[in-house]
Amino acid sequence: LTRAFIYAGTPSVITTLWKVNDRAxxxxxxxxxxxxxAGRDKAEALRQAQLATLERYPHPYYWAAYQLTGEPR
Structure with missing residues (x-):
C-alpha cells in the first residue's frame, strides 16, 4: 500500500510495521x-513524537512500529 501512495505522487507516507495500540x-x-x-520536517517530527511516546509507553511495541517512507522534508 505504501508503494501505491508513493507511485501516485504522495511525497511521503507514515506506516506501521505491526498493529499498534490505538491510544498510543x-x-x-x-x-x-x-x-x-512548529516547523520541524517530517522525519524530525516523527522522531520527536516517538521520543515523547517513549516517555509514557516505554515498551517499543508502542512507539517503534512507525516508519516514514518518502521525502523527509
Missing part, C-alpha cells in the same frame, strides 16, 4: 502534528 497511536500522531506545526 493517537498520542504519537498528535505529537507528530504538533512538531510539524
Amino acid at each position: 497511536s493517537y498520542e504519537l500522531m498528535r505529537e507528530f502534528y504538533r512538531h510539524l506545526q
Whole structure:
C-alpha cells in the first residue's frame, strides 16, 4: 500500500510495521502534528513524537512500529 501512495505522487507516507495500540497511536500522531506545526520536517517530527511516546509507553511495541517512507522534508 505504501508503494501505491508513493507511485501516485504522495511525497511521503507514515506506516506501521505491526498493529499498534490505538491510544498510543493517537498520542504519537498528535505529537507528530504538533512538531510539524512548529516547523520541524517530517522525519524530525516523527522522531520527536516517538521520543515523547517513549516517555509514557516505554515498551517499543508502542512507539517503534512507525516508519516514514518518502521525502523527509
